[in-house]
Amino acid sequence: xxxxxxxxxxxxxxxxxxxxxxxxxxxxxxxxxxxxxxxxxxxxxxxxxxxxxxxxxxxxxxxxxxxxxxxxxxxxxxxxxxxxxxxxxxxxxxxxxxxxxxxxxxxxxxxxxxxxxxxxxxxxxx
Numbered sequence: 001x002x003x004x005x006x007x008x009x010x011x012x013x014x015x016x017x018x019x020x021x022x023x024x025x026x027x028x029x030x031x032x033x034x035x036x037x038x039x040x041x042x043x044x045x046x047x048x049x050x051x052x053x054x055x056x057x058x059x060x061x062x063x064x065x066x067x068x069x070x071x072x073x074x075x076x077x078x079x080x081x082x083x084x085x086x087x088x089x090x091x092x093x094x095x096x097x098x099x100x101x102x103x104x105x106x107x108x109x110x111x112x113x114x115x116x117x118x119x120x121x122x123x124x125x126x
Contacts, residue, residue, distance in 0.1 A: 001029060028064035035063040042102040054088045055096060062100050066107055073104040 008021045028035070036048055039059050048056055062080035066073055077100045084092040 001025075024061070024065070024069075027068070028061045031064045031067070032060050035060045035067070038067075038103055038106065039063055039099060042099050042106070052088060052092070055084065055092050058083045058088070058092075058096060059099060062096075063103055066100070066104050073100075073108070077101065077104065 004025060005022060008018055008025070011018060011021075013021075040048055043051070043059075051059070058080050062076050065071060065076045069076070077097060080096050080100055081093045084096045088096075
């Protein structure tokens with residue numbers, strides 16, 4: 001975390017932008033276990049530890065934003081793809097887009113775990 005805060009502090013952005021970046025970073029870091037849970041449900045055939053560190057952290061940041069921030073999902077996903085294009089491997093933007101699209105649909109459908117709750121309800125009805 002210290003290095004990321006130093007990276008933010010070295011930026012030439014306005015003070016309020018830097019404060020917002022630090023706040024988002026800290027909130028996403030505190031929320032990473034819950035974000036990892038929702039991401040794991042959609043990263044089929046990929047355990048999160050197998051993902052490149054950059055991809056995993058882009059996904060965590062975006063999952064947090066999808067869950068709690070006010071930006072529209074399309075904006076969050078577009079920005080995550082932009083980060084992946086700049087900082088990750090050539091195939092990462094497409095992978096990140098697919099995962100985040102599924103996360104956004106789950107959240108839109110009624111929150112985390114909505115699909116699992118629907119399946120339980122169907123099973124209980126017989």
